[in-house]
Structure formats: structure tokens, C-alpha cells
Amino acid sequence: MKDFFSALLMVSIAFGMFTGPALAAQDGPITKQQQQKMINVAHRGASGHAPENTMPAFQKGVEMKADYIEIDVQMTKDGKLVIIHDATVNRTTNGTGAVKDLTLEELKQLDAGSWFSEKYAGEKIPTFEEVLDAFRGKTGILIELKLPERYPGIEEKVAEALIERNMHKPGNKKIVIQSFNHESIDKSKKLLPLLPHGVLLGDEWADVTDEQLAEFAAYADYFNPTLSIVTPELVDRVHAAGMKIYPYTSRSQEQAYELFSLDVDGIITDYPEHVYDHPGKKTIVNNTLDLL
């Protein structure tokens, strides 16, 4: 037994000598500490691996240990909330037509998986409630109100579904509501004042002023821009305004590295493995992520 402890001590000393210098000269740009701090958002689910905005994509995001799944909420002709990105079903199903012109029953007939791979043939468009019930407590949910200007009353319906499930309470850090439509977010924040909200920003916001940031901060907790406009200065100014910043959409390892170096708070990505450890992907070597 004494020999065992001596051996253990030797290994510990050797490991300490090994890890020390490696921390000073990292093999890669991401340390384990940086990785653990970074919020990992699976965009439309882990949409690099399964058809976007479907249950398998969300499940994959959970399996890959993403902190959040991101979902796009729209409304059917008969007023039901559904999860789909485009204004029409044309790209991601075998049907045609605008989401707002189809009933839930009609949408549920469609195949939302085959376009991605035959493996997912027959996958259905999920409802908002189905996603809440399946994933609450298992992962965070970043809810995007998609094209809310097309769907009068969508903010109230989203709020109702969350309140019914008691998912609107203080301290609930795992539900965030965001949109490119900032008026809609202002409205939603008034309906759900205890939940964090975010504004989404495209390229046209590259020159956002401090005054505009302050206006956003009056109702938003997150400033989530397209990754192409993110600079170290922007990150600092967003933080100074009291908001967090989760850029979208990282689709390569290089983009994820770049966002790590910009010191953002979270990364919205189709590939959670670029941000996080998961079985079979990366190894932590010398306390540094070996992602290459």
C-alpha cells in the first residue's frame, strides 16, 4: 500500500511538472477554463447533425451537452405555435406554402426530415408546447420569435404557454426570448418581466451607438449579433451597457475559435462540438483543448 501511495505521489509530481509549462505555452487557443465558461447554444438544435428545428436535432443538442437549444417559433393559420425557421415550409419539408396559411393538422402531415437525410424520413414539425414539455429541465431553451410581425398575438401565446408551465419565474436562467423584431421583444418583456430577453442584430448594426445600446438594455439582457460584426470593442461596449453577447451562427471550428478569442459570453452554433466537450470528440491535453 505504501508503494502505491509513493507511486501516486510521483505521478502527481510528474503531472504537475508537465501541466505547468503547457499552461504557459498553450497548444491551442482554447483553455479548459475558457471552454467551461462559454455558453454553448445549439442553433435550431444541433442542426449540423440532424434536421433543424426537429426533435432529433434538439435531442442531439442535449446529448452534446449544449447549454441551450435555440428554436424558431411561428404560428399556424389556426393559431397554434410551431417550430420552423422559414416563413414557408418549402425548404425544410415535402410541402409548399406559408406557415401562416396552413393549419396545424396540415403541417403535421409534412415530412420535415427527408430533406436532410433519409434517416430522418417522417419527422414532424414540432409544436412549441411539445418542445417545452420534452426539454424543460433538460437544457436551456433560447426561444426566437420568428417574424412576429406576421403573427399578431404571438407574444401573448408564447407567454401563456410558459406561464401555464410555471416557466416564467424569477431565477429561471434557462429560458431566454429573442427576436430580430425589437418591438416584439419590448412587448414580450412587459408580458414576462422576470424572463431574460434578447435582441438579434444583422449586419446593418455594425455601427451601433452607445445610445442605441442603452435603449436596448432598457428591455434586453442579451445583444446577439451576426458574428461578422463582432469586434473586441463591440464586446466591451455591450458589456458596459449591461448585456451579454451571444453571436450567431458559428458553422466552423475556426469561427468558434475566433469567437473565443473575442471573449463573447456564448456561441450560437450548428455544431456544439466546436464549443464543448462531448464523448468521442476532443480530448483535454495539458489542460488545453485539443480540437484540431
Ligand code: G3P
Ligand atoms: O439565434 C440566432 C439565429 O437563430 C438568428 O438567425 O436566421 O438562424 O434564425 P436565424
Ligand code: CA
Ligand atoms: Ca433562429
